[in-house]
Amino acid sequence: GENVEQHPSTLSVQEGDSAVIKCTYSDSASNYFPWYKQELGKRPQLIIDIRSNVGEKKDQRIAVTLNKTAKHFSLHITETQPEDSAVYFCAASIQGAQKLVFGQGTRLTINP
Amino acid sequence: NAGVTQTPKFRILKIGQSMTLQCAQDMNHNYMYWYRQDPGMGLKLIYYSVGAGITDKGEVPNGYNVSRSTTEDFPLRLELAAPSQTSVYFCASRSSGGATNEKLFFGSGTQLSVL
Numbered sequence: 001g002e003n004v005e006q007h008p009s010t011l012s013v014q015e016g017d018s019a020v021i022k023c024t025y026s027d028s029a030s031n032y033f034p035w036y037k038q039e040l041g042k043r044p045q046l047i048i049d050i051r052s053n054v055g056e057k058k059d060q061r062i063a064v065t066l067n068k069t070a071k072h073f074s075l076h077i078t079e080t081q082p083e084d085s086a087v088y089f090c091a092a093s094i095q096g097a098q099k100l101v102f103g104q105g106t107r108l109t110i111n112p
Numbered sequence: 113n114a115g116v117t118q119t120p121k122f123r124i125l126k127i128g129q130s131m132t133l134q135c136a137q138d139m140n141h142n143y144m145y146w147y148r149q150d151p152g153m154g155l156k157l158i159y160y161s162v163g164a165g166i167t168d169k170g171e172v173p174n175g176y177n178v179s180r181s182t183t184e185d186f187p188l189r190l191e192l193a194a195p196s197q198t199s200v201y202f203c204a205s206r207s208s209g210g211a212t213n214e215k216l217f218f219g220s221g222t223q224l225s226v227l
Contacts, residue, residue: 006154009152032214034214034215034216036216042220043202043218043219043220043221044155044202044216044218045218046215046216049214049215089154089155093214098143098160098162098168099157099160099170100214100216101157102154102155102156103154104153104154105152105153105154107152
């Protein structure tokens with residue numbers, strides 16, 4: 001089955017700097033890659049996703065890149081702000097499949 | 113729409129007790145899921161359902177049972193609670209309607225402690 005590895009487990013950056021979180025997946029058939037953000041004490045929420053027919057997707061200060069050959073994808077957050085502090089989860093699945101496999105999560109802290 | 117509603121929000125159980133975590137959604141989603149999240153860890157799938165009357169095991173099903181008698185409700189049953197089941201439990205749902213509907217909607221979670 002699919003296995004998703006996420007790094008780093010914790011990340012601390014200065015406000016205004018960029019943050020990058022990386023994930024690798026094992027199943028070459030996977031073609032849907034969402035990212036979820038979980039603020040402290042809250043439920044996870046989808047922030048961006050990418051499908052394997054594109055290499056990059058942007059939404060304001062966040063972007064996701066995908067390298068299908070290497071089977072890895074990354075979340076990029078630019079101009080970080082205090083409200084970006086949260087746990088971020090990557091995930092992977094075969095598009096339309098019933099199950100999503102999550103990475104272990106990255107706790108991102110933005111230092112003022 | 114209320115979205116995905118979980119009850120209770122908090123619960124403390126003694127070892128060996130049983131309980132049911134309730135989950136209901138009002139979005140007419142066919143797919144529903146139960147995840148557990150241990151401290152500092154990711155989301156592990158316990159059970160899932162693709163429609164009323166259909167359930168299947170996820171990564172960590174031992175010690176749990178589910179049922180899906182209606183589209184709206186997907187309760188999770190813990191029998192003979194153990195300390196290893198101390199965790200935060202999230203219910204989630206999504207539409208089954210193709211590639212544009214894969215967003216998971218999560219409930220607010222149940223914090224369970226087994227002492």
